[in-house]
Every structure is written in structure tokens, then in C-alpha cells.
Amino acid sequence: MCGIVGVYSYGRGSCPVESEPLVRARDAMSARGPDGTGAWFSADHKVGFGHVRLAIIDLSPAGAQPMELREEGLCITFNGEIYNYQELQKHVESCGRKLKSGSDTEVMLHLYALYGEKMFERMRGMFALAIWDAKKGGMLLARDHFGIKPLYIGRKPGQIVFGSQVKAILASGLIDVTPDPAGHVGFYLWGNLPEPYTLHRQIRELPAGHSLWIDEHGIREPRQFFDLSDELKSLEGTATATTAGEAAEVLRAAVMDSVRHHFVADVPVGVFLSAGKDSTTLLAAATEVLDVPPNAITLGFQEYEGTSDDEVPIASRVANQYGSRHLLRRVMGSDFHNDLDLILKSMDQPSVDGINTYFVSKVAHEFGMKVALSGLGGDEVLGGYPSFHQIPSLVKWSRPSKLIPGLGKSFRILTSGLMARRSSTP
Numbered sequence: 001m002c003g004i005v006g007v008y009s010y011g012r013g014s015c016p017v018e019s020e021p022l023v024r025a026r027d028a029m030s031a032r033g034p035d036g037t038g039a040w041f042s043a044d045h046k047v048g049f050g051h052v053r054l055a056i057i058d059l060s061p062a063g064a065q066p067m068e069l070r071e072e073g074l075c076i077t078f079n080g081e082i083y084n085y086q087e088l089q090k091h092v093e094s095c096g097r098k099l100k101s102g103s104d105t106e107v108m109l110h111l112y113a114l115y116g117e118k119m120f121e122r123m124r125g126m127f128a129l130a131i132w133d134a135k136k137g138g139m140l141l142a143r144d145h146f147g148i149k150p151l152y153i154g155r156k157p158g159q160i161v162f163g164s165q166v167k168a169i170l171a172s173g174l175i176d177v178t179p180d181p182a183g184h185v186g187f188y189l190w191g192n193l194p195e196p197y198t199l200h201r202q203i204r205e206l207p208a209g210h211s212l213w214i215d216e217h218g219i220r221e222p223r224q225f226f227d228l229s230d231e232l233k234s235l236e237g238t239a240t241a242t243t244a245g246e247a248a249e250v251l252r253a254a255v256m257d258s259v260r261h262h263f264v265a266d267v268p269v270g271v272f273l274s275a276g277k278d279s280t281t282l283l284a285a286a287t288e289v290l291d292v293p294p295n296a297i298t299l300g301f302q303e304y305e306g307t308s309d310d311e312v313p314i315a316s317r318v319a320n321q322y323g324s325r326h327l328l329r330r331v332m333g334s335d336f337h338n339d340l341d342l343i344l345k346s347m348d349q350p351s352v353d354g355i356n357t358y359f360v361s362k363v364a365h366e367f368g369m370k371v372a373l374s375g376l377g378g379d380e381v382l383g384g385y386p387s388f389h390q391i392p393s394l395v396k397w398s399r400p401s402k403l404i405p406g407l408g409k410s411f412r413i414l415t416s417g418l419m420a421r422r423s424s425t426p
Contacts, residue, residue: 011158026050138215147208278375
């Protein structure tokens with residue numbers, strides 16, 4: 001991952017952006033980008049961009065950011081990867097544009113010059129980005145279709161501060177740190193912070209599939225360029241598969257295509273391998289699309305060794321079956337206690353589900369891996385959790401309650417006191 005940050009003083013008569021707060025915010029994300037740092041300021045110093053780089057595509061200095069397209073009056077700071085950038089590169093070149101690097105970042109600059117905000121309709125990948133358009137006198141912020149990459153925005157009158165991490169925005173010292181009750185309650189209820197809330201009242205997360213335009217006239221309402229629900233609805237009645245076998249082939253082709261695109265990189269890409277079906281499927285697909293099987297990285301827990309909860313034996317057999325080099329580390333409870341301060345420091349916003357990711361990422365780093373794919377999201381998309389099978393049954397059994405007038409209203413009245421206490425400031 002890379003890290004982006006920026007400050008825009010858009011209000012008339014607003015003070016220029018100073019370098020110290022921007023650099024302070026950028027350097028607060030140094031762990032996200034060990035391969036380089038950069039900063040850029042507009043001629044009038046009303047805009048400042050910062051970037052920390054993890055070099056994945058075009059490892060040369062030509063891929064460094066923030067990146068300018070001076071003849072167009074454009075500058076970008078970007079975190080993510082555009083999986084179809086090679087096709088887009090050919091397209092912009094066919095439109096007469098000359099590229100100076102092999103990076104997906106430069107492709108996006110030219111794509112914006114050609115299509116403006118409609119560029120996102122052509123992009124396939126994960127991204128959080130900011131583009132300054134000097135000719136239009138405004139800034140475009142955007143977050144990818146599924147919200148894989150984070151993008152937070154801190155607001156105060158006449159100025160915004162955006163970044164890949166809330167901690168970076170706070171490090172700038174430009175945004176008020178007043179707590180937000182909604183964010184705190186959300187964490188205590190669900191173990192994570194529900195978008196768009198954060199722990200701070202003046203900082204919000206840009207929703208997935210949205211872009212935001214800001215100029216001297218102010219901040220426009222976010223524009224949604226992708227909605228998963230609408231996308232799924234548009235596909236109703238268009239299925240070509242008529243049998244289970246045909247449906248399986250369609251699904252297999254989609255998975256293989258996705259995996260193939262995710263392995264586009266100028267550095268080795270590994271796979272986080274557990275004993276689950278999602279990561280096992282990912283490794284199996286990767287061995288089909290690659291000439292050499294990727295490294296498989298597994299995290300085991302010492303206390304589980306020799307028990308039915310130990311995922312290592314199955315993961316080892318899977319890695320061996322597909323010819324992958326198996327990179328294994330076991331951790332103990334003492335490792336958690338020893339790393340607790342670093343875990344909390346690395347965690348941008350509180351989450352009860354980030355510790356495993358911390359340790360397996362640490363293992364990948366120890367083995368010199370910059371990029372690793374995980375099966376995260378596979379169970380959600382394919383209905384792998386038991387709850388997906390339980391919900392239809394619950395809906396079926398709850399139908400008789402519709403025959404009892406006022407039951408739902410009565411339940412809401414009885415629980416309103418409890419929910420009011422849950423919604424109060426912690």
C-alpha cells in the first residue's frame with residue numbers, strides 16, 4: 001500500500017498551505033510507503049499533496065508521486081493499483097498521448113485529461129486518489145468501486161485535509177479532534193467503525209464508489225459513480241447459464257479472470273493461505289494463471305498446535321499439492337503482548353478483526369514479500385458463512401409474526417430505552 005495526504009485551502013482569502021503540517025501528516029504514514037516520499041505544492045500554495053510510496057508497478061523514479069502532467073495543469077497523488085492499466089495505457093496512447101513511464105499513475109492522469117470524472121467508468125482496480133486541476137481551479141477526490149482503499153476527509157471552514165489514515169489527518173494539527181459519539185457507539189456495537197463515521201466529528205470517510213469535487217465555491221455533494229445494488233439489479237434476467245454446471249463454469253471464468261488481473265505487478269505476489277475454502281481457491285487459481293506457483297504464507301498459533309483448531313496441517317497439504325513454497329510462522333500469546341504497542345500504533349482506527357492481519361503481514365515482510373493476496377470477501381460474495389444459510393430460515397419462521405398487528409411497533413417501543421442508552425456518548 002501507499003499513503004496519500006493533501007491540504008486544500010479553497011475559501012476566498014484563505015491562508016496558503018504550509019509545508020510543515022503537510023509533511024508531518026505525510027510522515028505519520030511512513031510505514032505504508034518505505035520506498036520513497038514526495039511532496040508537491042501549487043504555484044499559489046493553496047494546494048499541497050504528500051505521498052509515501054510502496055513501489056509495485058514501475059519501480060523506477062519515473063513512477064514517483066505526487067506526479068504532474070504540467071502541460072495539462074494536472075497533479076495526482078494516488079494509492080492503489082489499476083488492474084487494467086495496460087489496456088488503458090494502449091487506449092490513451094491511441095488517442096495521441098505520450099507517456100513517460102510505465103506506471104498506472106500516469107495512465108490515470110491522461111485518462112482524467114481525456115474523460116474527466118467519467119474516467120472511473122473505465123477503471124478496474126482499487127484506488128484512493130486526489131487530482132488537482134489547475135485549469136478548472138478545483139480538486140477531485142475519489143474512492144474505488146468497493147471501497148477497498150480508505151480515504152478520509154477532515155473539514156473546517158475554507159479548508160480540507162484528506163488522507164489514507166485518520167492518524168495522518170490528526171498529525172497535521174489542522175483538524176479539530178472533538179470526538180464523534182456515532183463512531184464510538186458503532187465500535188462498541190459492532191467491533192468496527194461504520195462508514196462514514198470515525199472517532200472524530202470533523203473527519204468522515206468518502207463512501208465507496210464516490211467522487212467529490214471541491215473548488216473556491218465550496219464542496220459539492222459526493223457523486224456516486226458505482227452502486228453494487230444497482231449493478232446486481234441490472235443483471236436480473238440476463239443470466240445465460242441454465243444448469244448448475246454452466247453456472248459453475250461462468251463463476252470459474254470470473255474467478256480466474258480476477259485472479260489473473262490481481263497478479264499484475266513488477267514485484268513477486270504471494271498468497272495468504274489459511275485452511276479456508278476462500279484462500280485455498282485463490283491459491284489453486286493462481287497456480288493456473290502463473291508460470292511459477294506463488295509463495296503461500298500461513299500464520300499458525302502455537303497454542304492450537306496438535307488440536308482441531310490448528311489450520312497449519314491443512315494449509316501445508318494445500319501448499320504442497322499446488323507446488324507452492326510454504327512460508328510458515330507460529331505465534332504465541334506472548335507475541336501478542338510483546339507487539340501490543342506496535343499493533344495499536346499500526347491500527348489506524350480501532351477494530352477487533354485486525355490483529356491476525358497484522359501478524360500475517362509481519363510474516364510476509366520478514367520473508368521479503370511486498371504484496372500478498374487474501375481470500376477476504378470470498379465468503380461474503382459466495383455465501384460461505386453459516387449465517388447466509390440461516391437467514392432464509394429465520395425469514396421463513398418470522399412470517400407468522402406479520403399476522404399479529406402492531407407486533408413490530410410494540411417491540412420498537414419496548415427496546416427504545418435500551419437503544420437510546422446505546423446511542424449516547426460513551
